[in-house]
Amino acid sequence: MATSQFSSSDVPMEILFVDDEKNILSSLKRLFMYKEYIINLANSGEEGLEILKNNPHIGIVVSDQRMPYMSGVDFLEKVRELAPDTLRILLTGYADIEAVADAINRGGAYRYIAKPWKDEEMVQVIAEAVKRHSLVKENKNLQIIVARQNQELKKWNAELEIDVQQQSMEIQNKNDKLQELNRNLQKSFKHTIMAFAGLIDLRDISTGNHSHNVAEIAVAIARQMELPAGETEAISIAALLHDIGKIGMPDNLLKKNLSDMNEYERAAYEKHSVLGQNVVKAVDHLAHSGLYIRNHHELYDGSGFPDKLQGESIPQGSRIIAYADYYERAVYGPGKGRSIDSVLKIISAARGSRFDPLIFSAFKEVIRSLPLKV
Numbered sequence: 017m018a019t020s021q022f023s024s025s026d027v028p029m030e031i032l033f034v035d036d037e038k039n040i041l042s043s044l045k046r047l048f049m050y051k052e053y054i055i056n057l058a059n060s061g062e063e064g065l066e067i068l069k070n071n072p073h074i075g076i077v078v079s080d081q082r083m084p085y086m087s088g089v090d091f092l093e094k095v096r097e098l099a100p101d102t103l104r105i106l107l108t109g110y111a112d113i114e115a116v117a118d119a120i121n122r123g124g125a126y127r128y129i130a131k132p133w134k135d136e137e138m139v140q141v142i143a144e145a146v147k148r149h150s151l152v153k154e155n156k157n158l159q160i161i162v163a164r165q166n167q168e169l170k171k172w173n174a175e176l177e178i179d180v181q182q183q184s185m186e187i188q189n190k191n192d193k194l195q196e197l198n199r200n201l202q203k204s205f206k207h208t209i210m211a212f213a214g215l216i217d218l219r220d221i222s223t224g225n226h227s228h229n230v231a232e233i234a235v236a237i238a239r240q241m242e243l244p245a246g247e248t249e250a251i252s253i254a255a256l257l258h259d260i261g262k263i264g265m266p267d268n269l270l271k272k273n274l275s276d277m278n279e280y281e282r283a284a285y286e287k288h289s290v291l292g293q294n295v296v297k298a299v300d301h302l303a304h305s306g307l308y309i310r311n312h313h314e315l316y317d318g319s320g321f322p323d324k325l326q327g328e329s330i331p332q333g334s335r336i337i338a339y340a341d342y343y344e345r346a347v348y349g350p351g352k353g354r355s356i357d358s359v360l361k362i363i364s365a366a367r368g369s370r371f372d373p374l375i376f377s378a379f380k381e382v383i384r385s386l387p388l389k390v
């Protein structure tokens with residue numbers, strides 16, 4: 017038999033009282049009539065077990081010890097097996113110490129209440145039991161939630177790891193593609209520079225393959241001197257474009273020897289290195305090459321143009337191109353065709369005056385083995 021009391025916003029605690037004396041059950045029912053519990057009553061251990069089997073919400077079981085057929089201790093022991101989460105309380109006489117010990121040991125009793133009880137004590141014990149049961153239940157629920165969250169966290173971690181791996185792979189793929197694009201861009205940039213150099217050589221057909229040859233020699237010298245790759249590249253571009261400023265020069269001036277030019281013609285001719293620098297200045301990363309173009313006619317002793325720079329103040333790239341430019345013109349230039357040995361002799365003699373003496377050995381080392389085109 018079950019009887020419900022006032023409800024609260026929380027689920028009310030269900031309590032089972034077991035006693036073979038009906039008047040005791042009635043007084044217990046009366047005692048808790050105005051409390052927010054659901055009260056279940058049973059006249060015997062058997063009836064109590066039946067109620068428990070059908071009602072998993074019962075959290076507290078209070079049983080009399082002295083009952084026919086099944087004692088309170090035997091009953092609580094069975095309750096412990098059937099519903100281990102219940103809090104079990106034994107009701108017994110003062111002298112029944114043995115029953116109390118049994119209830120604790122076998123029935124896992126939470127505590128006992130001496131008969132006859134004081135109502136305030138009974139209310140107090142039940143209130144404490146309700147609080148304890150709620151705490152234990154809450155703790156269990158929290159443990160379940162924590163375990164579930166841990167599982168979810170593990171799952172998220174695994175998913176996150178897969179995501180990170182996928183993203184890393186995507187980034188790597190994009191990076192590879194970007195590098196390939198960059199390589200293609202550099203290649204097509206170099207091809208554009210070569211095309212310009214071809215254009216310069218076409219402007220004055222008598223110079224043959226001058227720009228490409230000068231670049232071939234200058235790069236070979238730079239490599240022999242073990243200059244960094246970036247610097248060698250800047251020298252290569254400057255050598256290919258060193259006479260780009262000549263594109264705008266009039267034909268008659270292009271065809272004249274320097275020694276045959278009058279003062280005005282010479283001044284116009286000397287402008288080609290500065291004009292060349294101005295042309296490449298428009299491209300950001302060609303600033304270095306632009307400087308080498310500007311100074312490719314400077315001479316080591318300071319008698320060159322346009323800035324009359326001297327010695328080390330002439331950029332090294334320009335000093336290297338000066339070797340290549342002179343040699344190429346002397347051996348392959350229009351109407352020259354001098355022998356390599358004779359030109360080497362002239363250049364060797366001009367070390368320290370026209371040319372940087374420190375570059376001579378690298379120049380001499382590479383010059384005979386280069387595949388230059390007439």
Ligand SMILES: [Fe+2]
Nearest residue numbers: 258259312313
């Ligand atoms: Fe030049």
Ligand SMILES: [Fe+2]
Nearest residue numbers: 226258259341
């Ligand atoms: Fe030149």
